[in-house]
Amino acid sequence: MILTSFDPLKKEQFQVLDKDGKVVNKDYEPKIDDDTLIHMYKTMSLARVADIKALQYQRQGRMLTFAPVQGQEAAQIGPMAALDKKDWLVPAFREAAAMLYKGVTLEQSYLYWYGNERGSQFDEGVNVLPVNVPIGSQINHASGVAYASKIQKQDAVALAYIGDGGTSHGEFHEGMNFAAVYNAPLITIVQNNQYAISTPRAKQTKSETIAQKAVAYGIPGIQVDGNDVLAMYAVVKEARERALKGDGPTLIEAFTYRLGPHTTSDDPTIYRKDEEVEEWKTKDPLIRFRKYLTNKKLWNKDKEEALQEEYKKLVNDTFKKVEASGLVELDDVFKYNYAEMPRDLQKQKEAYEAYLKESEEN
Amino acid sequence: MAELTLLQAINKALEQQMEKDKSVVVFGEDAGFEGGVFRVTAGLQKKFGEDRVFDTPIAEAAIVGNAIGMAINGLKPVAEIQFSGFMFPGYNQIVTHAARMRNRSRGKYGVPMVVRMPYGGGLRALEHHSESLETLFAHIPGLKLVIPSTPYDAKGLMIAAIQDPDPVIFMEPKRIYRAFKQEVPDQEYKVEIGKARVVKKGEGMTVVAWGAMMRETQKALKRLEKENIDVELIDLRTIAPLDYDTVLESVKKTGRLLVVSEQVKSLGIASELITRANEEAFLYLEAPPMRVTGHDITVPLPKGEHHHMVDEKRIAHTIKKLANYEV
Ligand SMILES: Cc1ncc(C[n+]2csc(CCOP(=O)(O)OP(=O)(O)O)c2C)c(N)n1
Numbered sequence: 001m002i003l004t005s006f007d008p009l010k011k012e013q014f015q016v017l018d019k020d021g022k023v024v025n026k027d028y029e030p031k032i033d034d035d036t037l038i039h040m041y042k043t044m045s046l047a048r049v050a051d052i053k054a055l056q057y058q059r060q061g062r063m064l065t066f067a068p069v070q071g072q073e074a075a076q077i078g079p080m081a082a083l084d085k086k087d088w089l090v091p092a093f094r095e096a097a098a099m100l101y102k103g104v105t106l107e108q109s110y111l112y113w114y115g116n117e118r119g120s121q122f123d124e125g126v127n128v129l130p131v132n133v134p135i136g137s138q139i140n141h142a143s144g145v146a147y148a149s150k151i152q153k154q155d156a157v158a159l160a161y162i163g164d165g166g167t168s169h170g171e172f173h174e175g176m177n178f179a180a181v182y183n184a185p186l187i188t189i190v191q192n193n194q195y196a197i198s199t200p201r202a203k204q205t206k207s208e209t210i211a212q213k214a215v216a217y218g219i220p221g222i223q224v225d226g227n228d229v230l231a232m233y234a235v236v237k238e239a240r241e242r243a244l245k246g247d248g249p250t251l252i253e254a255f256t257y258r259l260g261p262h263t264t265s266d267d268p269t270i271y272r273k274d275e276e277v278e279e280w281k282t283k284d285p286l287i288r289f290r291k292y293l294t295n296k297k298l299w300n301k302d303k304e305e306a307l308q309e310e311y312k313k314l315v316n317d318t319f320k321k322v323e324a325s326g327l328v329e330l331d332d333v334f335k336y337n338y339a340e341m342p343r344d345l346q347k348q349k350e351a352y353e354a355y356l357k358e359s360e361e362n
Numbered sequence: 363m364a365e366l367t368l369l370q371a372i373n374k375a376l377e378q379q380m381e382k383d384k385s386v387v388v389f390g391e392d393a394g395f396e397g398g399v400f401r402v403t404a405g406l407q408k409k410f411g412e413d414r415v416f417d418t419p420i421a422e423a424a425i426v427g428n429a430i431g432m433a434i435n436g437l438k439p440v441a442e443i444q445f446s447g448f449m450f451p452g453y454n455q456i457v458t459h460a461a462r463m464r465n466r467s468r469g470k471y472g473v474p475m476v477v478r479m480p481y482g483g484g485l486r487a488l489e490h491h492s493e494s495l496e497t498l499f500a501h502i503p504g505l506k507l508v509i510p511s512t513p514y515d516a517k518g519l520m521i522a523a524i525q526d527p528d529p530v531i532f533m534e535p536k537r538i539y540r541a542f543k544q545e546v547p548d549q550e551y552k553v554e555i556g557k558a559r560v561v562k563k564g565e566g567m568t569v570v571a572w573g574a575m576m577r578e579t580q581k582a583l584k585r586l587e588k589e590n591i592d593v594e595l596i597d598l599r600t601i602a603p604l605d606y607d608t609v610l611e612s613v614k615k616t617g618r619l620l621v622v623s624e625q626v627k628s629l630g631i632a633s634e635l636i637t638r639a640n641e642e643a644f645l646y647l648e649a650p651p652m653r654v655t656g657h658d659i660t661v662p663l664p665k666g667e668h669h670h671m672v673d674e675k676r677i678a679h680t681i682k683k684l685a686n687y688e689v
Contacts, residue, residue, distance in 0.1 A: 064664055065488055115486060115664030133490050134448060135420050168419030170451060198396035199417045263488075270396055328666030337659050348627060348657045352669075359679055 002028055002238050003250065008211035008221040013255060016230040019283045021291025023230075030234040032081070034298055040081050040101075040229060041289055041299065042307065044073040047097035048286060049311040050106055051260070054113070057319060058264045066113035067094045071227070071259035074285030075191050077101055078232025079159060079252075082240060088149070088158040089128045090142035092135070094191070094258075095161050102128050106315065110322045117332070118325075127156070136162065136169030139188060143175045146184035146243075157185040157243045159236070165196025167213065168204045176251065180217040185243035187236060188251050191226060193258035198271040214251035226254030227285040230292070257283070330356075366546045369539040371513035372402050372478075375520035376440060378550055380410050383438065386524060388415045390425060390442025390478075399444060400480060400539060422452035426477060430460050433475040438524055446481035446533060447490035453498070460529040461504030476523045480536035482574050483624055484671050486664035493661050494573075494625045499531045500602040500634075506530040506555055507602040511576035513544040515599055518553030526555060535573035542577075558605035559597045560612070566592035567618035567684055570609055570635060572599065575622045575672060582677035591685045601631055606638050613639050617648035620684050624672050627655045649687035654680045 006012045016025045023029050032040075051070050057063035069076070076098035080089065089095070089102045096109050103126035112119025112131055120130035129145075132138040142160030149156045166172055167190055179186040190210045194201050207213055214221020220242070224231050232254060239250035257280040261268050268277075293299035334349045335341060341349075366374065380386045388403055388410075394417040397404030407415035418425050422443055429439040443449045449456075460473045483492035499507045506528055510516035516534075523530035561576070562583075571579045576597050583593055594612050598604065613619045619639045621632035632653040639651050654677050656670045 064486055112663075116666070117663055131489070133488060134450070136451075165420040168421045168424075170421060170423050196391075196420055197399065198392045199420075203417055204419045265399070326665075327668070328662060330669050333659055333662040333666045333669045334657070344628075345658055352657065355676065355679065359675065 002235050003220040003222055003242070006222050008209055008214060008223060011209055011223070013223045013225055014231050014235060015225040015228050016234060017228045017288050017292055019227075019288055021288045021295060023292075028231075028234050030230055030237065032233065036081060037293060037296075038298060040077050041293055043101045044077045044097065044229070044286055044289065045307055046106070046311050046314070047073050047076075047100055049308070050096070050109070050315050053312070053315045053319065054110070055260065055264065062323065064113060064115050065264050067263050068258070068260035069094055069096050071257050071280065071284070072191055072193060073097045074229035074289065075189065075226035075232055075254035075256050078229040079187075079189060079236040082233045082236035083159060084156065085125070086127060086154065086156040087240070088142070088145050088156060090138050090145060090158055090160040091129065091131060092138055092161045092163060092166060093131050093133050094163065098161065099128055102126065104128055106318050107322060110319060111325065114322050116325065116328055117336070135166045136171030136175075138162065139172050139175030140178065142188070143179035143184050143186050146179060146186040146249075147182055150183070150185055150246075155244060157187055157240050159187040159189065161189050161191060163196060164190060164192040164194070164201045164210060165199060165204050166190070167210055176213075176217050176219075176249065179249040180219050183246055183248035186249040187239045187243060188249065189236075190251070190253045191256055192253050193256050195258060195262070195272065197262045197266060200271075209253060211251060211253040217249070217251070219249050219251060221251040221253070223253040223255055226256030227283050227288065229285060229289050363545045363547055365543040366513045366517075367540045367543050368510065368513045368516045368534070369400060369402055371517040371546050372520050372534065373404060374546070375517040375524075376403065376406060377409065379521060379524045380406065380414065382550070383524075385436060386414070386438045386440060387432065388440045388442070389418050391418055391420055391444045393417060393442045398442060400536065402478070402534070403442065422448060422450070423455055426452035426455035426460065429475040429477065430455060430463070430473050433473045433529075434463070434471050438474055440476045440478060440524060443477060443479040445491050446479040446495055447493050449479055449495075452477070456499070456505065456529070456531070457502050461502045464528065465504060472527045473529045474527050476520070476530045476532050478532045478534060480534045480539070482535050482537050483661060483667060484537045484574065486667065489663060492667065494623070496533055496601050497625060497630045500604075500631060504528070505602060506600070507533065508555055508600045509533045509535065509573045510599060511535065511538070511573055511597050513546050515553050515559070515597075517546050518551050519555065519599065521550060522552040522555050525552070530555065533573070537574040538577055553599065556600050556603045556605055558608040559599055560594065560608065561597050562593065562595040564592040564594035564616065566616055567620060567681070568594050568596060568609065568612040568616045569620045569622065569681065570596045570598060571622040572597060572601065573624070575624055578672060578674050579622050579677055581674035582681060585674060585678045586681060589682065589685075591681060593681065598631075604634070606642075609635060610638060610643050613643045614646040617646050618684050618687070619647075619651040620680060621651070621653040622672060622677055623653065623655045625655055626658050627653070628658050630655065648689065649684055652680055652684050
């Protein structure tokens with residue numbers, strides 16, 4: 001059992017793959033079939049290409065502000081691959097990669113950041129909550145989703161994401177405590193990417209690790225190399241089994257790094273050094289996983305080149321489609337505020353339409 | 363005198379007050395080292411040190427709650443909420459403690475703190491970054507609420523807010539943070555809290571606005587220059603306590619009232635102003651009071667925001683309608 005072998009109070013970190021893609025922890029190397037391994041790698045790659053492209057579009061003035069994922073793909077794809085389709089993903093706002101794996105389409109993801117609510121209208125059967133901007137609040141939703149799953153015997157867990165900064169929030173504590181008290185099948189992954197905008201992790205908490213906060217909730221906690229997709233997979237798999245047995249929540253600290261800016265409005269050079277970024281680039285989760293797959297003869301240079309070409313085109317085509325979607329219709333901003341539109345709101349809409357017509361005529 | 367933006371004017375006010383009064387402390391998420399995501403507090407940590415200017419953990423209840431404790435024990439905290447949409451965890455502290463402390467301790471404890479927050483729409487921003495929630499503060503007895511629309515007022519109101527014995531919510535129209543510059547005196551001066559400003563005298567109609575809507579309204583008036591509508595324009599500047607006298611005096615003179623607000627339509631500041639006009643100036647009215655506002659909907663994301671956002675065109679349209687109204 002990984003969760004009982006790694007003591008969060010001893011600052012141990014769980015790893016399967018080192019930064020060169022070598023298996024350093026053979027006992028815990030998860031058994032994942034080849035197709036799934038490749039699907040995991042491909043989704044990580046798609047998320048990466050989509051991220052880089054979106055940054056370009058943003059610089060060209062074609063995309064609005066968004067929160068890049070770059071560097072955190074393993075902390076998102078490993079866990080998602082360990083979930084079942086009926087399990088829930090409850091994201092914060094930097095989980096575009098996880099969302100892709102869980103069935104949110106790239107078009108929807110782009111559409112959201114492009115400023116259209118339809119980007120949160122996921123397909124039937126995709127158990128993912130929308131991007132959650134108010135920090136911390138999603139942990140309580142996830143706890144509630146998990147509780148509902150438990151008492152309705154849905155045999156599904158809820159997996160929530162939050163950032164290192166988010167763990168300072170009251171709602172993080174409240175949600176973790178609530179879920180723990182009721183043994184709700186919740187898995188919380190803290191993506192400790194070292195910064196909350198400009199504020200370094202050391203200023204968020206005096207705890208030596210974030211994982212050790214689990215001790216106070218009376219639940220297992222573990223720090224994992226968040227750039228190691230296999231370690232993330234293995235630990236979530238175990239946390240999920242525990243949760244479904246009725247043993248309650250698990251807190252996982254994914255130790256990782258945000259390679260890009262906080263959002264496209266942020267200038268990271270103000271608060272961190274280039275050398276630090278360069279150092280983390282050598283721990284890039286994609287490089288590591290690619291090496292592992294190459295060693296297993298599941299991947300090679302030709303496949304990589306073909307994939308990059310395919311995804312650049314896919315991402316470009318998708319973004320063009322998103323751009324072509326244009327503005328949101330007037331109907332849409334009114335009709336979803338309630339299941340049934342109140343009479344006065346209907347009148348407000350009609351008055352506004354009358355104004356539009358009148359001002360067009362003038 | 364220096365030419366400053368609204369943002370720079372707030373920065374200057376903070377710097378001056380910190381210089382003068384050692385009890386003034388400034389903090390918030392990213393407000394220390396980086397000087398805030400908008401750089402309103404830029405340079406202050408360097409100048410005044412980390413004890414007085416610091417980054418907080420991401421926890422709005424802690425930010426406001428600590429400000430209350432500090433204020434009770436001799437400091438004058440100026441706390442930043444990164445965006446008004448994220449004040450809700452701190453709202454509990456504002457409403458259940460800051461607003462009531464003086465009354466419930468029969469004057470023993472005051473809470474001389476300022477809570478700053480950028481607010482408002484029209485910037486194609488992310489979800490929760492475009493709301494105008496001033497009513498949620500104005501509705502609470504015991505709180506003061508100011509919203510500057512010019513660099514001059516921003517500095518004077520900030521100084522007044524810091525020196526005020528009661529909690530002041532300072533909402534900053536981020537859309538016009540850097541929109542224009544104005545001559546701002548170098549020395550310390552106050553703009554009185556609770557006093558509206560008549561921006562332009564007129565006889566034909568009273569138009570009331572505040573925050574970023576002042577600028578939209580002025581653009582609308584420019585559009586109507588040739589129309590011969592004699593508008594008296596009032597900038598509220600303080601939302602609570604509201605300067606009803608100035609507004610009602612004007613309405614009694616002009617007989618017509620228009621309120622421009624980027625809030626949702628119902629139960630907002632505009633509603634109260636119109637109610638007061640009906641209650642206290644009814645017999646002077648020559649037309650029903652009107653308002654230009656958003657709709658009673660969740661503020662749309664950028665690709666739909668234009669349906670909701672009040673713009674100069676809609677303001678101009680309503681001014682004409684009110685001017686031409688005949689009983
Ligand atoms: C309640 C709340 N307060 C403030 C913000 C503004 N904000 C957006 S992201 C962010 C930093 C988040 O840091 P972290 O939780 O570490 O996640 P990361 O951005 O690093 O993924 C802040 C303060 C917010 N979204 N919600």
